[in-house]
Amino acid sequence: MRWWSHAGTAGALAAVVDPGAVPLAMLGATAPDWLEWVGSAVAGRKIRHRTVTHVLTSWAVAALFFAAVWDFRGYGLAFAAGGICHWLQDSLTVTGVPVSWWSDRRTTLAGGRLRTGGVAEYVITAAVVVVCAAVVWARGPEGGYLPFFRDWPGLYRSGLVDGAEWRSHRFEFF
Ligand SMILES: [Zn+2]
Numbered sequence: 598m599r600w601w602s603h604a605g606t607a608g609a610l611a612a613v614v615d616p617g618a619v620p621l622a623m624l625g626a627t628a629p630d631w632l633e634w635v636g637s638a639v640a641g642r643k644i645r646h647r648t649v650t651h652v653l654t655s656w657a658v659a660a661l662f663f664a665a666v667w668d669f670r671g672y673g674l675a676f677a678a679g680g681i682c683h684w685l686q687d688s689l690t691v692t693g694v695p696v697s698w699w700s701d702r703r704t705t706l707a708g709g710r711l712r713t714g715g716v717a718e719y720v721i722t723a724a725v726v727v728v729c730a731a732v733v734w735a736r737g738p739e740g741g742y743l744p745f746f747r748d749w750p751g752l753y754r755s756g757l758v759d760g761a762e763w764r765s766h767r768f769e770f771f
Contacts, residue, residue: 598683598686598687598690599713599718600627602686602721603626603630603679603686604627605725605726606682606686606721606722607622607678607683608622608623609725609728609729609730610725611623611679612729612733613733616733617670617671618675621675621679622675622676622678623679624676625675625676625677625679625683626679626680626682626683628676628680629647629650629651629656629684629687630650632650633650636649636650647687647692647693647695648695651683651694652695652697652700653681653695653697654696656680656683657681659673659677660674662677663676688704688706689705689706689707689711690712691705691709691710691711693709
């Protein structure tokens, strides 16, 4: 799958669960691919695509650790959840991905029929983003704290911020 499918899907899902987790979820969702680059540079030898950075067990262990042992503002869990999301998406493709460190073959889910960059990838990603956006929109600002779409005019009216603050922030959407 392409990086924008991973980032878009994980970002949209995170926005529904916890908007504050969006950046880290997107970073984690693209991590299995960019970690191959980073790892190759650090190790000095090429890490093959969809191998060590794409093992489900590693991401699941990381998620468990952040959920049960230690985390900083939920950032670790968001990052690991993004990695699991990446794995699930890649598992839908023909190539598949490894489940554990000892897997000698790759696993595919739902028949593994998707082709990376194919039409189905666009359709599925768009569908997830649209559904998540609808949920976030339907809940409205009262449904939760939305740091990325802060209601500056609303805050101004309710007297929480002064005019200067509102003027300097009113075109900020992020
Ligand atoms: Zn991947």
